[in-house]
Amino acid sequence: MASKSVRAGGRAWAATLAVGLAGLSAVPAEAAPRLFAGRLSPVVRLRIAAKPVQAALIDFALQAELSLGGDLEACRGQAPALTGRLSVQAALDRILAGSGCGYRQPDPRTVIIHRLAPQTRPATPAQVAPTAPPLGLGEVVVTAQRYPNLPGRTPYAISVVSGGALEREAVTSLNDLTGQIAGMTVTNLGPGRDKVMLRGLSDGAFTGQAQSMVSLYLDDVPITYNAPDPDLRLADVERVEVMRGPQGTLYGGGSLGGVMRIATRKPDLDRYQASVLAGLGWVKGGGRDGEFEAMANLPLVRGRVALRTVAYHEAQDGYIANSALGLRRANESTRSGVRASVRAALTPNWALTLGLTRQWINNQDTQYGLRRLGSKVRDNLVREPHDNDFDHTSLTLTGEGGWGRVTGSISQLSHRFQSRYDATSVSTLYGLGGALAAFDEDKNIDLTVGEVTYATPGQYRLHGLVGAFASSGSIRLGANLHALPAGSPAAYAERRRDDINEAALYGEVTFDVTSRLSATAGLRWFDFSFNTDSNVTQASGVRGKQQSADAAGFSPKVLISYDARPGLLIYAQAAEGYRPGGFNTAGRIGQVFDAPEAPPSRYEADELWNYELGAKLRAFDDRLRGRVAVFYATWESVQSDQYLPDGTAYTTNIGNGANWGIEAEAAFRVSGRLDLRAAALIDDPEITKLNLAFSTRKDADLPGVSRTSASFGIDYHRELPWGPALRLQGQASYVGPSYLTFDADKAHRMGESLSLRGIASLSTPDWTLSATLDNPLNSHPNSFSFGNPFLIARDQIVTPPRPRTLSVRLTARF
Structure with a gap:
């Protein structure tokens, strides 16, 4: 019902914002200032312990939700403790x-x-008017290192996109960030099915038993294990942080590629707030999209307890035609969800937050075409729907004083996704005589995670943090291949359960050798155990497997950073990451394991070392901000999820890999009205040593990632004489060619595309009216060449980007 009301309300003003969009393409990231702060109050509630001025400023910016820049290092002395409500001034x-x-x-x-x-x-109050024009770029505070800092002053490859930038640029999913964050790649299988990769580190485009390459966090708790990105809508989000990997010391297994952290807006203990967003979209060759989002912040006990909640619903029309079934827009989808958090200030130094997130994604079909028919047409006789249900509950306790900072959390994750694939092409292999057949897969991940960290005060020459982590959970898989219609007996079925337990202790210590030179060492001890119970059933019999294993070890990191001069930071780092092994159980009765070109019954752990030299620069009174990193990664026993010719999945160690590259990001404030942003990655991912039991070419690359990618953004903004602010934003991003598989088969070539986006908006403190034009040239490159595991070797699959789409949205703030 929400989608229909959105559509009905949008027709009157849709055409007004369509004019002038041609030639625009979206968005500088967090660099651009917000001309309006909505209902931002000059009074904020603070909880800052007595500490050095620089550290107090960072805490202030984090708690006041402000960007911070300038010459923080010039500030001397100690700041007093601040508690309670104070104006920003x-x-x-x-x-x-x-x-x-x-x-x-x-x-x-x-x-x-x-x-x-x-x-x-005697000094007057601190806000003495400067002689230089106030054009500097602020930075959004990040906490991916387990303590707050500014990304431009942190000796790591960190990117951040602020909540304000997400709203201005109509970013609703992690997939939308690929044009802003250097080295970020997201597959294009469909909502709730995609896989995130960073900096050219890819274990393949498929998602199976192997743990994810990039660890996804919602605030302080993990939300993935070996599942695709749950595709949470980025609604009421304070920022998105991206820290390149490996991050084994702080985040453990599953962070070889890095960590992406979604930091949500916290309940405001003092102010009533609300906002409503409604939008409409028109897709070339398709129908209409609609979105609705509402947020409310309610102080329950003013100054002590508050509730913040956001709810949303969006519907996207399809653009893939199915000629065999007579469908013009087969891949329609909806995404609905709610997130709520209750925050209680227990004492001036301690706070407790309870969070709940639920989301439902329903896709009517997958979004690939067949090259022989056209990029947006296929002729399957079986539809391929996908449902993705995500439930997450967390309880987090935070405390800070002169003794340091403590964060403890416990969370419960339930993630269920169901998919159907057309299996007609292999039905004869399963004794169905070429009849219409479907493969149904149902996966349930239940995970309980607890973690606690303690960070020492940062004003001492020797400082650091320690942490403890524990998780316990199960992954249940149900797979059936059967003839159609529904209800036909299964020609193949597997029921599998994996029980997973992990414990870890970790720590990092930093020693400030001089005021400019620092050295950091980190170490994580982990103990991982897993048990697998599988039963495969066919007419010819039953195959049962029960297996278990344990793994324990250490993940180290060393880092040296040097402040060469004000505004120039140089660092060198070496870090290791790991993923545990596991067992293969799928395949028809009679499937051979542990033979050449056959799956292993057990795949081993893999390990990645990354060596990096980087620099971060601030210049021209903070109008220019940039970073560059040169890195070399060695990857031993690369795990990869693959498919057998009969379409069943397995995981194997394909050999050793390596990747070297140069990565850069920069933002420049040309004037008070114009900001520019650019990002680029040049790398060389390759296989250096083959596993002879895995068939691939000697010159193979790591699949799914290109050797080059780049993006450029422009943001022009000015206040109009009659009140509102006008903003024009553009973005262009290029992705070079890559391949779906390790054998670099030209039939699975993909990428080599240019994406364009433009946004125009009018904004006041009370409302924002915007229009977005995606893919204005209506290009249709093969962004990803996987849609059906049974067709990989039988047909040429093309996954085009969404056609040209014009969207308009209205946001009201109360």
Whole structure:
């Protein structure tokens, strides 16, 4: 019903914003200031312990949800403890008093720190007007390192996109971020089916038993294990943080490629807030899209307890035709969800947050075509729907004082996804005589995770953190291949259960050798156990397997960073990551294991070392901000999910791999009205040593990732004489060619595409009206060449991007 009401409300103003969109393409990331802060109050509630001024400023920016920039390193002395409600001006005056620093605000969401000129008389309040124009870029505080810091002053390859940028650029999924974050690749199988890869590190495009390459976090708790991206809508999100891998020391297995963390907006203990968003979209060759989103923040006990909740529903029309079934828009989809959190301030230093997230995705069909028919046409006689249900509950306790910072959390994850594939092409292999057949897969992941970290105060020369992690869960898989219609006896069935338990202790310690030179060492001890119970059933019999294994070890990291001069940070790092092994059980009765070109009964753990030299730069009074990293990764016993000719899945170690590359990101404020952004990755992923039992070419690359990718964004913004602010944004991103499989079969060549996006908006503190044009040239390259495991070797699959789409949305804030 929500989708219909959205459609009905949008017709009157759709055409108004369509004019002037041609030639635009979306969005600089967090660099761009917000001209309006919505109903931002000048009063914020703070909980900051007494600490050095620089650390207090970072905590202030995090809690006040502001961007921070400028010469923080020039600030001297200790800031007093701040507790309770203070205006932004009063808080900054108290933090900066006697520090030798002042501040200015280029916009309501950004604070720029500057050194004060020497004075012969007592200092006045800290916000002394600077002589330079207030054009500096602020940075969004990140916490992916388990303590708050600014990404431009952190010796790691970290990217961040602020919540304001997500809203301005109509970003609703991680897939939408690929044009902004250097080295980020997301497959294009469909909502709730995609896989995230970072910096050219790919174990293949398929998702099976192997643990994910990139660990996804919702606030402080993990939300994936060996599942695709649950595709949570980025609604009411404070920021998205991306830290390249491996991150085995802090995050354990499943973070070889890195960590992506979605930080949600926390309940405001003092203010009533609400917002409503409604949007419509028109797809070339398709129908209409619709979206609706509503947020409310309710103080239950003012200053002590508050509830924040967001609910949404969106419907996307299809654009893939099925000529055999007479369907013009087969791949329609919907996504609905709700997220709620209750925050309680137990004491001035301790807070407790209870979070609940639920989301449902329903896809009517997959979104691939067949090259012989056209990129957006196929002729399957069986539809391929997909459902993805995600439930997550977490309880987090945080505390901070002069003794340091503690975070403890416990969470429960339930993730269920069901898929159907057309299996007619292999029905004869299963004794069905070429009849119409379907393969149904039902996977349930239930995981309980507990973690606690303690970070010491950062003002001492020796500082660090320690943590403990424990998880316990099960993965249940049900697979059936059967003739149609539904209800026909299964020609093949597997019931599998994996019980997984992991415990880990970890820590990092940093020693400030001098005021400019620091050295960090980290180590994680882990113990991992898993049990597998599988039964495969066919007319010819039953095959049962019960297997178990344990793995224990260490994951180290070393890092040296040097502040060469104000605004220039240089660092060198070596870090290791790992993933545990497991067992293969799928395949028809009589399937041979542990033979050449056959799946192993057990696949081994893999290990990745990354060596990196990087630099971060701030220049021209913080108008320019950038980073560059040169890296080399060695990957031993690469795990990869693959498919047998009969369409059943297995995991194997395909050999050793390596990747070297150069990665860069930059943002530049040309003037008070114009911002530019650019990102690029050049790398060389390859297989260096083959597993002779796995058939592949000697010159094979790591699949699914290209050797080159780049993006460019522009953001023009100005206040109009009659009130609102006008914003014009554009984005262009290029992805080079790659291959679906390790054997670099040209039939599975994909990528080599240019994506364009443009946004125009009018905004006031109370409302924003915007229009977005995606894929204005209506290009249809093969963004991904996988849609059906039974057709990989039998047909040439093409997965085009969404056709040209014009969307309009209206957001009201109360």
